[in-house]
Structures are given as structure tokens and as C-alpha cells.
Amino acid sequence: QVQLVESGGGSVQAGGSLRLSCVAASEYTYSRGCMGWFRQAPGKEREGIATIHIVSSSTAYADSVKGRFTISQDTAKTTVFLQMNNLKAEDTALYYCAARSGAMCYRGILDAGNGYQYWGQGTQVTVSS
Numbered sequence: 049q050v051q052l053v054e055s056g057g058g059s060v061q062a063g064g065s066l067r068l069s070c071v072a073a074s075e076y077t078y079s080r081g082c083m084g085w086f087r088q089a090p091g092k093e094r095e096g097i098a099t100i101h102i103v104s105s106s107t108a109y110a111d112s113v114k115g116r117f118t119i120s121q122d123t124a125k126t127t128v129f130l131q132m133n134n135l136k137a138e139d140t141a142l143y144y145c146a147a148r149s150g151a152m153c154y155r156g157i158l159d160a161g162n163g164y165q166y167w168g169q170g171t172q173v174t175v176s177s
Contacts, residue, residue: 062135062176067130084147098119099128116132117130139173142171
């Protein structure tokens, strides 16, 4: 059983920043696959916002966050981060990290992570205007 644990959510004013972290709290190593950040706001469908391939570090972003959010990983490839700058009220959502094997990680942006196998419990981000 793969367990992903997110942290770093909170409340911030518009224009502020937050950094989310996702740690695989198990023996699982996703060194050959993809990690992604997804979010779901109340009454809205889940949205894929950023993905990274663990080996190549290739990244992809949704247009809604491009230029404001950055996905990255630590050198040990055990933690994935989402740096969120210039936050807007519309960024308010429950943020999830997820993992899957394989490549073409960017598909998580297109299909809201339907191909991702393992999911964390989520961390809430609230941005007030």
C-alpha cells in the first residue's frame, strides 16, 4: 500500500505564497514514474495542475497556474513540492498529490489524473481576496 502525505496548506491573502510538500510514507519508490499535483474546489471537477517525471524531471502545467506555480523534487527523489506564488482567490481548493508508474506524466493535466494510481488525502489551500 502506497501512502502519500501532503502538507503545507493553509490560509493566505491574495498575492501571497505557499509551498506544498508530498512525501511517500512507505517503501514505495516512484523513481521510474510520475508525480502530480491536483486540486478540487467545492462544486467543481478535479483539475490537474502540475506534473513531474521523477527521472527526467520533465514538468507540465495547467494554463491556469503556468508562471505562478512550480513543481519540483528533492535530490533524494522522495519528496515533491509545489511552490505557489501570486495566489488568487480562484486557487482555493483541496490540493492532492498523486503518483503513477510510466511516462507521459503530462496526461494528468489533460485527464485530471484519471491514470494516477496512488493519492494522498489532500491539504486545503484557502486564498482570501
